[in-house]
Amino acid sequence: MKEGKEKIELIKEGKRLDGRGFDELRPIKIEVGVLKRADGSCYFELGDNKVIAAVYGPREMHPRHAQDAKMAVVKFRYNMAPFSVDDRKRPGPDRRSVEISKVSREALDPVIMREYYPKTAIDVYVEILQSDAGTRTAGINAASVALADAGIPMKDLVSSIAVGKIGGEVVLDLNAMEDNHGEADMPVAMVSRTNTITLLQMDGRLEKEEFERGLKLAMRACHQIYELQRTALIDRYSESVDVGEGEA
Amino acid sequence: MYKVVVPGDFISEAVSRAGEGTYVEEGKVHAARYGIVDERGEIKVVPLSGKYVPAEGDVVIGRIAEISFPFWIVDIASPYEARLHMSEFADTRDEKIEFGSLSRYLDLDDLIVAKVTNVDVMMRVDLALKEDFNLSHGGRLIEIPHTKVPRVIGRNGSMIKMLKEKCNCFIFIAKNGRIWVRGREDEMNLATEAIFKIASESHTSGLTDRVAVFLDSFRLKRAKGRR
Numbered sequence: 001m002k003e004g005k006e007k008i009e010l011i012k013e014g015k016r017l018d019g020r021g022f023d024e025l026r027p028i029k030i031e032v033g034v035l036k037r038a039d040g041s042c043y044f045e046l047g048d049n050k051v052i053a054a055v056y057g058p059r060e061m062h063p064r065h066a067q068d069a070k071m072a073v074v075k076f077r078y079n080m081a082p083f084s085v086d087d088r089k090r091p092g093p094d095r096r097s098v099e100i101s102k103v104s105r106e107a108l109d110p111v112i113m114r115e116y117y118p119k120t121a122i123d124v125y126v127e128i129l130q131s132d133a134g135t136r137t138a139g140i141n142a143a144s145v146a147l148a149d150a151g152i153p154m155k156d157l158v159s160s161i162a163v164g165k166i167g168g169e170v171v172l173d174l175n176a177m178e179d180n181h182g183e184a185d186m187p188v189a190m191v192s193r194t195n196t197i198t199l200l201q202m203d204g205r206l207e208k209e210e211f212e213r214g215l216k217l218a219m220r221a222c223h224q225i226y227e228l229q230r231t232a233l234i235d236r237y238s239e240s241v242d243v244g245e246g247e248a
Numbered sequence: 249m250y251k252v253v254v255p256g257d258f259i260s261e262a263v264s265r266a267g268e269g270t271y272v273e274e275g276k277v278h279a280a281r282y283g284i285v286d287e288r289g290e291i292k293v294v295p296l297s298g299k300y301v302p303a304e305g306d307v308v309i310g311r312i313a314e315i316s317f318p319f320w321i322v323d324i325a326s327p328y329e330a331r332l333h334m335s336e337f338a339d340t341r342d343e344k345i346e347f348g349s350l351s352r353y354l355d356l357d358d359l360i361v362a363k364v365t366n367v368d369v370m371m372r373v374d375l376a377l378k379e380d381f382n383l384s385h386g387g388r389l390i391e392i393p394h395t396k397v398p399r400v401i402g403r404n405g406s407m408i409k410m411l412k413e414k415c416n417c418f419i420f421i422a423k424n425g426r427i428w429v430r431g432r433e434d435e436m437n438l439a440t441e442a443i444f445k446i447a448s449e450s451h452t453s454g455l456t457d458r459v460a461v462f463l464d465s466f467r468l469k470r471a472k473g474r475r
Contacts, residue, residue, distance in 0.1 A: 039297065039299070040297065057299070057327065058299050058327045059299075059327050060327055060328075060329070069370065111255070111256075113271075113280060116301075117299075117301070117327060118370075118371055119327075119328075119370070119371055120327040120328075148254055148255050148281075148282040149282065149297065150297060150298070151281060151282060151283075151295045151296065151297035151298025151299070151395070152281075152298070153255070153269070153280045153281050154255035154256070154280065154281070155255060155256060155271060155273075155278070155280065156255055156256030157254060157255055157256060191256075193256050229254075230254050230257075233252075233254045233282055234252045234254065237252045237284075237296065237451045238252060
């Protein structure tokens, strides 16, 4: 990220503006199966980011000529609601959202066992309801859980988080203020079980040593997020069911 | 007790027993789906959700979606549509079916019970009519996720047997999650409610007993109402 217009002190007394330490995540909330009409869905909160992912399919692929005779085609749409940012976002796809859709799809692709459903399409829709930097990582986390919820065969879940550099320090999970006035932002997505990185982008500049430190930070956070994703899925089916006599 | 797993979870090292819903990597069996582990015999993950994929021999309830001579295109609640050839009808009748007259036999939105006779590598699905099941005598169609079908049938058919007896209904469950219920209006309502209850609580243990209590409480209420 280029120099901000005005210098903002992003780190005061070893803490960030929102009081977090350098390696601290924003609070995360995950809810599975929030949409009744979708085959799989997930609501994901990362601090002030609020994201909803819906998965439809496998279903018949249209247009027909885009079918793959050997495997399912994954379609991913990242979309920001017009009200998700301070200045109204002009609705519809733009350069940025097309790119994010592409890299997000590719972040999830390696874990989806697409050969189970030849000739079909798996649609993943990620809607950003509220944005505070790091929406693509929140979207990938949500989509990964929603895919599992839809019963799609997968090798693993994918977890994702960004790291960056602000005020000369490498920190985890930038918020919008830090992202806008910081020196670098680097989203990472990975398969926690195997430590396989499926997405790595960087905006800004990092020294080699900073990059390595940041990556390590991100990988550790991905493991934390993975645990939360897993717990959310498992809890959904372990809630106790009322064993009462029914009404008399 | 049941154990819920998510994709990627380690299940076992018994690679030779790895079955459906799992994959093997570096000598270990992992879950390939979000579901419940079944380790009796093969190690399987029984999915909690997902779409129906037809297999040869399955009996399904289909809906005529399109007529394209000489086939009926049938929606079988799956990502793949199925075909029913017109000879399926010509066999039983002596008349020749003319081009454009397929709808006289089966029209759009008609329901059929059919057996999957073949699924090829291109996922073309062929059906054969099962005429011993006739849906034209009334009744209603219920749709549940196909993954819940085994639960509605129960171990050795215990659940479905109980449903039929206590609801006094004819109930036919197809592999693709479609269920045909025929009986008296209030009894059909009861059966419908019970089936949806089973589908939404399919992951819990002691379900058969709970459904029995549910059905009995209804009969009790009705008996009281009569008095």
